[in-house]
Amino acid sequence: MTTNPSAMRSLRVLVADDNPLNLRLAARLLRDMGHSGVLVTDGHKTLEALQAQRFDVVLLDVTMPGMDGIEALALLRQREAGLRHTPVIMVTAYDMPEDRRRLLEAGADGYVAKPLDGQRLAAELARVVK
Structure with a gap:
């Protein structure tokens, strides 16, 4: 059975990326899919936003200054131990099977490669958000 991404409910998405162009692209793609996005620029702001608000899913860039996505993901998973799981889709320019x-071994629920593609992003959102 194939999931139809366009039939998905509207999601609240936290988007973390240090590149303003990537943030704008993600925001536009999410808006076009009927989702709302909150944009942050590093791992510290990601964790602050997750502590202050509830999100259906996080799009988390792997490479950011200060605190990268892998470190932010590890801290998120520690914080939520035994609590509500927040799906995290890692976003990276590196698109090799070992990446x-x-x-996924670090605790991500999904993965999309840059540059973001609307169809791939919609399919991954539908896959990880149940």
């Missing part, structure tokens, strides 16, 4: 495996 995907490493991110």
